[in-house]
Amino acid sequence: MLTPTCARCQEPFEITEADQAYYVKRQVPLPKFCPKDRLKRRLAFRNERKLYARKCDASGKIIISNVRPDAPFPVYHTDEWQKQTHEVPQLEGFDFNKTFRQQFRELWLKTPRMHKATAGNEENSEYSNHCGNCRNCYFIFNSEEDQDCMYLKFGDKCSDCVDCHNIILSQLCYECVNVKNCYNLKFSDDCESSSDSAFLRNCRSVKNSMFCYGIDHQEYCLFNEKLSKEEYQKRIQEFRLDSYAGLETAKKRWEEFSAQWPKMRHIILNSENCSGESIYNSKNCSDCFTISNCEDCRYVLNSVDTKDSYDFFAYGMKTALMYECITIANCYDLKFCNYCMYSNSLEYCESCWSCEDCFGCVGLKKAKFCIFNKKYSEEEYKALIAKIKEHMIKTGEYGEFFPEEFSAFPYEDSLAQDYFPMGTEQKQVAMLEGILSVDQLPDLIAHAELNLSDQIFFCPVEQKPFKFQANEIKFYKKVGVALPRVSFEARYRRRNQLIPFPY
Incomplete structure (x- = not known):
């Protein structure tokens, strides 16, 4: 066991004998940063929710991108980038009188990047990111095959869902976290195969129930009490979720009732020799969070089907031998890489797709034996x-x-x-002309007109303006809940606190 001092935070951290064996196998030096600072450094390379209108430097058209308009490098719409009709910059050789980073920076500044992370079709879903094959979606992230959804993170094959995290195969859900195969579920977390209910936690196969924890295969339950259908329908009349005042009362009752149980049931399920939280069908994984079908990993987060990897964040998907990487899928043997797909044996590469044996490259597609984007013979490359x-x-x-x-x-x-x-971000504390207080919103959702989407309101939590979308108001009417009084960002941050994270 080694206990070096972190070069950033100056705190000691552990490097076990198993860690050392892994670093030897991967032929890399011991890390200088502690696991926390290594993760923090990698996460600085992933922007999920901040979107901007900017020009595509290939077509000149205005696009929605997660790269700011003032970025120092060219940005192409992903469709334009994938065509690879542009000339990809390269450096002529490696200058041993300069550092690697000095030279990589030169290439980094002039190489076109994709406008955001998109895989598959994006039909009427331009305000999304890290998504694939989604339709009619708005502000959803890390999601795939969703339809008519808004404000999701980690949504998979869902429809008509709003304000949810970690939701799979579900419909008409609102303000839910970690739910699967659910229908018309509201204000619930860690539930499966449940429907027509609200304020559930850790429930399975529950229908027509409210304010329940840890029940399975039940119907017409209120505060964990089994009722007749008639009694249940009578007693829930006092909880008016379509009224903001009534909804706040219901939230308070749920907070009081659920205080006796954990906020979330963090699971290690069907797994062997694993530590961390939200681990499924995995083996020999330590200090891992939100993973499934992984094996022999450490410090891996938000990944599926990943093997023999350290210090890796998203996505996995038939991936192995990742070290200090972020936003990678369908890859093998990558070190120190960012946003690479379908590639093998890369080091210090960014935005490279379907590449093999490349070092210090940016924005390549279907390339092999390249250094700083310049092609070499196999012998020249290795030497x-x-x-x-x-x-x-x-x-x-x-x-x-x-x-x-x-x-x-x-x-x-x-x-x-x-x-x-x-x-701390600069807070906007003064109400600007034309911006309305949320106190001016109607109490009942029935009284909310669709033209509210033309108004701008002031979020009391984020201290910033926000708007409702017309489809968002339609959704609240459809599921019978009052308009929220805070912005999407404030709602996101509240839900995100329920997601397992190591620090």
Whole structure:
């Protein structure tokens, strides 16, 4: 067991014998940062929710992107980037009189990047990110095959769902976290195969119930008490979820009733020799969070079907031998890489798709034996890589992920800001002309007109303006809940506190 001092926070951290064996196998030096600071550094390279209108530097059209308009590098709509009709910049050789980062920065600044992370079709869902094959969706993230949804994170094959995290195969759900195969479920978490209910936690196969914890295969239950259908329908009349005042009363009753139980049941299910939270069907995984079908991993988060990997965040999907990587899918043997897909044997690469044996490359597709985007023979490549690594070890660069200044996003736009807030944002405390107080919203959803979407309201939590979408108001009417009094961002942050995270 080694206990070095973290180069960033100056706190000691552990490197076990198993860790050391892994680093030897992957032929990398021991890490200089502790696990927490390594994760913080990687998360600075992922922007999920901050979207901007900006110009596509290929077509000149206005697009919705997670890259700010003032980014120092060109940005192409993903469709334009995938065509690869543009000339990809390259550097002519490696200058051993300069550091790797100095040279990589030069390439990084002039290489086109995709406008956001999109996989598959995006039908009427331009205000989404890290999504695939979604239709008629707005502000959903890390989701796939969803339809008519808004404000989701980790949605999979859902329809007509709003304000949910970790939701699978569900319909007409609102303000739910960690639910699967549910219908018309509201204000619930950790539930499966349940319907026409509200304020449930840790329930399975429950119907027509409210304010219940830990019940299975039940119907017409209120505060965990089994009732007749008639008595249940009579007693729930006092809980008016379609009224803001009534909804707040119901939330308070639920908070009081549920206080005797844990807020979430963090699961390690069908797994062997694992530590962390929300682990499914995995083996030999330690300090891992929200993973499934993983094996022999450590410090892995938000990943599926990943093996033999350390310090990895999203996505996995038939991935193995990842080290210090983020936003990777269908890859094998990657080190220190960001947003690469369908690739093998890459190091220090960004935005490379279907590539193999590349080092220090940006924005390549179907390339092999490249350094700084320049093509070499296999023999030249292997010989030069050995010299470059030796040089980087001398300069102290090899073995560490990119520093934050190489992120395409400012820190405040990144996922790191969610979990490791840096500083405080300037709060807008004064009401501007034309911005309405949420106190002016109608109490009953029946009284909410669709033209409310033309108004701008002031979020008392975020201290910023926000708007309702017309389809959002239609949804609240459909499921019979009052309009929320805070912005999407405030609602997101509240739900995100229920998601397992190591720090």
